[in-house]
Amino acid sequence: MPPAVRKVDMIYDTLRELLRDAAFPPAEPLSSRDLADTYSVSRTPIRDAFKQLEAEGLLTYIPEQGYFPRVADDVTLTRAYAERAEIIARARRPGANGRAVRRSSDARSTTFRELSRRAAVIAEDTPARLIETILLDVAAHAGDPKCLADARDNVATLAPMRLAEQILPDHVDDAARIVRLYRAGKYDELLRAFRDYSQKRVVAMPSLSRQILRPKVKPRTRPR
Known part of the structure; x- marks a missing residue:
């Protein structure tokens, strides 16, 4: 694979993960110049990655x-x-998904300590991160790969809303x-919550x- 292609792929993969984790301010444009400096590449692979990420949505x-x-958008x-x-409800159902309910308090405490440690690094959006991690943990122990995949997609979709939630x-x-x-393992009450x-x-x-959160479209100025 040519080096230029590898650079595009590397930049694409890196930016994709950062975007899915809402690492960039949503109402500000990404700077190809700053990103090129950060990753020590020319602006060409940055721009190519931008086009791929636009196509991906x-x-x-x-x-x-x-x-x-x-x-x-509003509907999404x-x-x-x-x-x-609904993800919590699916993980709570009996059968293959029942493992989420039968987890020990020790396992929940271990997960809670880890998510608390991670969330403390980003104090401004800790409440949203805590909820995300609990959602992912319950889905991960549901015995249903699709439930976990849906939870991951859900977190990526709503990641840009973390800071906005602080207004509530x-x-x-x-x-x-x-x-x-x-932490108490009260899944019926957790579902209601x-x-x-x-x-x-x-x-x-x-x-x-x-x-x-959404960028404001500036009116175009007509040349005089």
């Missing part, structure tokens, strides 16, 4: 402004928040309730997303 291009991290946001409770008045209390029930959490965000987040 992770970037949005606005003429004369550049490439922006894509934030899901609503569906994704509602899906979080109950975001810390909602996370604390979910963490408490998760996720449904309450999801419903609040189905109502509030589309509007917040439009206000603070």
Whole structure:
């Protein structure tokens, strides 16, 4: 494989993971110059990676402004928040998925210590990260690969909303309730808590997303 192609692939893979984890401010354009300096490459593989990521739906291009991290539309946001409770419900069902319910308190405590350690690194969005990690952990122990895959896709879809969730008045209390029930292994109550959490965000987040996360299209100026 030619070196130039390998560079494009490397940049694409790196940016893809960063975008899926909402590592870039959603309302600001990505700088090909800064990224080229960061990864010690020319701007050509950066631009090529941008085009691939736009085709994949992770970037949005606005003429004369550049490439922006894509934030899901209202319908997708609503569906994704509602899906979080459904993922917990699927993991709670008997049969192959029942392993999520039978996990020991020691296993839950180990996971909680790890997610707390990770979340503490990014203090400003800890509540959202805690909820994401609990969702992934429950799905991972459900004995259903599709449930885990859906949970991962869900986290990637809603990752840009982490900081916006801080505006909601109950975001810390909602996370604390979910963490408490998760640690206690009270899955019926955990499911109800996720449904309450999801419903609040189905109502509030589309509007917040439009206000603070989506890039503003600047009117084009006509040449004189």
